[in-house]
Amino acid sequence: MPTTQTALTTSYWPEHGEETIRDITLGGLLREAAATVPDRLALVDGVPDPAQRRTWTYAEFLREAEKVAHALLTGFAPGTKVAIWAPNSADWVILHEGISLAGMITVPINPAYRARELQYILSQSGASVIFYADQYRGADLGEIVEEIRPELPQLQLEVRSSQWEAFLEAADPSTELPEVHPTDPIQIQYTSGTTGFPKGALLHHKGVVNEAHLVALRAGMADGDVNVNAMPMYHVGGGAVTSLGAVAMHGTYVVMNYDPGLFLELVEAYRGTHALLVPTMLLGVLDHPDRPTRDLSSFKTMMSGASAVSPALVRRTAQEMGCDFSILFGQSEMHGVISQTRITDDPEDQSKTVGQPLSHLEVKVADPITGEPVPIGVQGEVCCRGYQVMLEYYNMPEQTAQTVDAEGWLHMGDLGVMDERGYLSINGRLKDMIIRGGMNIYPREIEALIEEHPAVREAVVVGVPDPKWGEQVGAVLKLHPDAEAPAAEDLRAYCKAQLAVHKVPAIWSFVEDFPVTASGKIQKFKLREQLVTE
Known part of the structure; x- marks a missing residue:
C-alpha cells in the first residue's frame, strides 16, 4: 500500500500526502509550462483532414489564451459566466484557458442540446456570454440562440465560431489581466440530468488542476507525453482531467471529436501515449478494422471510467493494444476522479476494483442511515471529504445541503466496498x-x-x-x-x-x-x- 503500511480496520481512508497539492490556477499552470518548455508542441487540433490540422507550441498557446482574456475583458468583468456550446476543437481549449486568465467562469454545454435545455442552463447559470458552433449535426445553432434570446435578458454577447477571429481582433492588449486565486470558481459543470434538469457543480481552479495532475501521475504519464482526447470538452473528463493533466506534465494535447478510426490514426501520427475513453468508446476502438494495422507502439496507458469497466474489457485492451490500464472513478461534484487504479496494480485489482483514493482526500464507505463507516468488506455509500469537494450546486442551496452534509462529507450515491488496503469496489448506485x-x-x-x-x-x-x-x-x-x-x-x-x-x-x-x-x-x-x- 503506497501511502500507509497499516491495514485499515474500518472502511475509512484518512487523508494522506502521497503527492503535493499545489495552490495554482489554470492560468498559472499554463504560464509555468510556457516558461519551462516554450517551444514544445502543446496543442493539436485533431480534425480528420491532416492538411487542416493546426498546432501550437506552449508559447503560442499562452499567447492565444491571453488574447482571448484581453478580448473578454474589454466588455466584461472577472466573475462573468461564459458559456461554450460547441463540439471539441483546439479553439475550445484555448477559449477555456482564456476565460480562466480573465478570472471568469466557464459554463460548458453539450452541443447536442436544443432550445429548452440550452435556455435552462444559460438562465440558471446567469451566463452573459455564449460562444457557439455555427452548425452541429445539421442544426443551425445560431437559430436556436435567436429563438430563446428574448427569454435571456442577462445574455449580452453571442459569438459564432465563424466570428472567432473578429472577436480576437477586438482585444486590447493593454488591458491588465486580473489576479486569480486557486480557490476561485472556474467552471459550472452540469450533471448529466438523467432524472430531470441538471444541477451545476461549481468547481474551483485548485480542484481541477490538482485532480488532473494526480490522475496523470497515477496513469504513468511522464514529462512530454501525448494525450489523445476524444472525451467531450463539455464533460469534466475532457474539460479538466485530460486537458489539464497534459499541461501539468508539459505534454502534448491532441483534441478530437470521437471517431474510432480517427483516434487510431492520431495515436499513430502524434505518437500518442495516453487516452481516456469510456467503455463504449473503447469498444469502438478495439473493434475498428484499422486497429491491427496501426502503429500503436507508443501507446502506454488506456484510462477508462464514467460507467462500469468490466474485467473482460481490461484484459482485452491490455492484450490487443499492448498497454497498461487505469480505471478512474468519481463524479463532477468532486472535480472528477476520486479513486484510480495504478498501472502497477496486479490484474486482480485492475479487474475488480477502482483502486485507492487520490492524495489528500478522505473517503469512507458509510452506512446510508447513520453515516458511520461500515466494517471492512461491508457494502455502503461512498462519501468523500477534502479540497476536491465542489463549492456548491450553483444557486441551489437545498440541493447542495442534501449532497454535502454539515461535516463536509459529499455523499456520492454510489454503493461500494473498501478492503483493508483502501481499495474500493463499486457495486452500483443506491437508486439502481x-x-x-x-x-x-x-x-x-x-x-x-x-x-x-x-x-x-x-x-x-x-x-x-x-x-x-x-x-x-x-x-x-x-x-x-x-x-x-x-x-x-x-x-x-x-x-x-x-x-x-x-x-x-x-x-x-x-x-x-x-x-x-x-x-x-x-x-x-x-x-x-x-x-x-x-
Whole structure:
C-alpha cells in the first residue's frame, strides 16, 4: 500500500500526502509550462483532414489564451459566466484557458442540446456570454440562440465560431489581466440530468488542476507525453482531467471529436501515449478494422471510467493494444476522479476494483442511515471529504445541503466496498439497487458475469416492476459484431451456474446501442422503461 503500511480496520481512508497539492490556477499552470518548455508542441487540433490540422507550441498557446482574456475583458468583468456550446476543437481549449486568465467562469454545454435545455442552463447559470458552433449535426445553432434570446435578458454577447477571429481582433492588449486565486470558481459543470434538469457543480481552479495532475501521475504519464482526447470538452473528463493533466506534465494535447478510426490514426501520427475513453468508446476502438494495422507502439496507458469497466474489457485492451490500464472513478461534484487504479496494480485489482483514493482526500464507505463507516468488506455509500469537494450546486442551496452534509462529507450515491488496503469496489448506485422479494440485488455483479459470455459485448441489469416479487431482474444485452443472440434459457443456465437463483435475470432483451448521457453513462431508466413496455 503506497501511502500507509497499516491495514485499515474500518472502511475509512484518512487523508494522506502521497503527492503535493499545489495552490495554482489554470492560468498559472499554463504560464509555468510556457516558461519551462516554450517551444514544445502543446496543442493539436485533431480534425480528420491532416492538411487542416493546426498546432501550437506552449508559447503560442499562452499567447492565444491571453488574447482571448484581453478580448473578454474589454466588455466584461472577472466573475462573468461564459458559456461554450460547441463540439471539441483546439479553439475550445484555448477559449477555456482564456476565460480562466480573465478570472471568469466557464459554463460548458453539450452541443447536442436544443432550445429548452440550452435556455435552462444559460438562465440558471446567469451566463452573459455564449460562444457557439455555427452548425452541429445539421442544426443551425445560431437559430436556436435567436429563438430563446428574448427569454435571456442577462445574455449580452453571442459569438459564432465563424466570428472567432473578429472577436480576437477586438482585444486590447493593454488591458491588465486580473489576479486569480486557486480557490476561485472556474467552471459550472452540469450533471448529466438523467432524472430531470441538471444541477451545476461549481468547481474551483485548485480542484481541477490538482485532480488532473494526480490522475496523470497515477496513469504513468511522464514529462512530454501525448494525450489523445476524444472525451467531450463539455464533460469534466475532457474539460479538466485530460486537458489539464497534459499541461501539468508539459505534454502534448491532441483534441478530437470521437471517431474510432480517427483516434487510431492520431495515436499513430502524434505518437500518442495516453487516452481516456469510456467503455463504449473503447469498444469502438478495439473493434475498428484499422486497429491491427496501426502503429500503436507508443501507446502506454488506456484510462477508462464514467460507467462500469468490466474485467473482460481490461484484459482485452491490455492484450490487443499492448498497454497498461487505469480505471478512474468519481463524479463532477468532486472535480472528477476520486479513486484510480495504478498501472502497477496486479490484474486482480485492475479487474475488480477502482483502486485507492487520490492524495489528500478522505473517503469512507458509510452506512446510508447513520453515516458511520461500515466494517471492512461491508457494502455502503461512498462519501468523500477534502479540497476536491465542489463549492456548491450553483444557486441551489437545498440541493447542495442534501449532497454535502454539515461535516463536509459529499455523499456520492454510489454503493461500494473498501478492503483493508483502501481499495474500493463499486457495486452500483443506491437508486439502481434491485429489491426482489425483500432481497437486495446489486446489478454490477450480474453485469460482470454476463459480460464474460462469449457473445456479449456489454450488459445492463435493471429492476423491472413485478406484482409478485416487487421487482424482477431484467438484462439488456449488446452483442459482439456477428454474434448470434443466445436463447434466454441458455443465458439463464449460464447465470445459474455461478449466481444464486434470485439474482438470475428473468427478463432478457437485446439492443443495437444503449441510450447514453453526454458523458457516456448508460441511461438505465430508459432501458427499464423499454423492458416494462416489451
